[in-house]
Amino acid sequence: MITDIFPDVIWQPADIERTSLSIVEEFLRPLQLPPGEKAVVGRLIHTSGDPALAGQVCFHPRAVAAGVAALQRGCHIYTDVSMLVAGINSKQLSRRGGMVHCAVHDPAVAAEAKARGITRAAVAMERFGEKLNNQIVAIGNAPTALFALLGMIRRGLRPALIIGMPVGFVGAAEAKELLMQGEVPYITVRGTRGGSPLAAAAVNALLYLDR
């Protein structure tokens, strides 16, 4: 057995999870977060291996409650990147009637993006349109997807929750500051950091809160 070569390694999934969550718990204790937010921040630290992230995670006061309620009624999740589709626990989601949707690989999206000279992620978000009302939008890559969504919100769109975690040096920090000025519930990571594992972890944390 290969596992015998390293007998000190923790090979069991449940042991790994338990050990990791107890380490994460130590990082969380001094933060004194409400239980729901604590569960989300814990998942983000567990997923990223980076306790320093905790200081950058920001919640709209109704974010966790809005997210859990939306998931309970079987809401869908709309994303900007296929890595997020792969990262969300679709088994837990589909049990409630929800699905994850991502349109960046749709040829019509690619054609429109090329014609307009904008990102596919922004076009994909625009094309979801009114479908996004009362659903969860999870953005783990493209700042332009979040800007497009914020534009749609100015015109009256009302998602149930925005998990706004685009990444990078071009627009991500700015889009997230704008997100935090709005009234739609959000969970975000301030600044240039973000990414699909974080966005997926936030969705999964909400799913597990409702277990």
Place this chain on the structure above:
Amino acid sequence: MITDIFPDVIWQPADIERTSLSIVEEFLRPLQLPPGEKAVVGRLIHTSGDPALAGQVCFHPRAVAAGVAALQRGCHIYTDVSMLVAGINSKQLSRRGGMVHCAVHDPAVAAEAKARGITRAAVAMERFGEKLNNQIVAIGNAPTALFALLGMIRRGLRPALIIGMPVGFVGAAEAKELLMQGEVPYITVRGTRGGSPLAAAAVNALLYLDR
């Protein structure tokens, strides 16, 4: 047009990429890396939005050359997590004859993992077996996948390159230290951080070096 609502946003993919890479270039300059390693570290910073990562990226001296050579001859990429499959530029890879493989969702892997009480990621890695010789193995999630791979290497396996970027507080740092003591070319991120976007970015950086 939604894009008109935020006229100052950079919406064009090529402009975003150019702007980001020129910001990343500023972070890279003081590091004085060889060109290939610089390209990889640059992609990791671009992807993570986190310049602080640069100090933790470690290369075997032959890593970049080995990776580019393997990709040029159409090598396959074996991964531990489906988010990595989604993140690797499969178009660029398949143009050379390669494919990305991930077996964690194989029911036979799940059954064996359950029976043995170990992670699916470790079983999936073991089952790839000799197929991994002379190929690239990219690990973006499970420390146990990297430990399994290191065990197989002790028994004679020789991948062309290991992109070893598992994440978390249980075994990730230890597995990566062990990886760096070996002779198989590697690219890694020291410590608890890692993740599938980083592992995918490293693969993509090697693909783009060969463009």
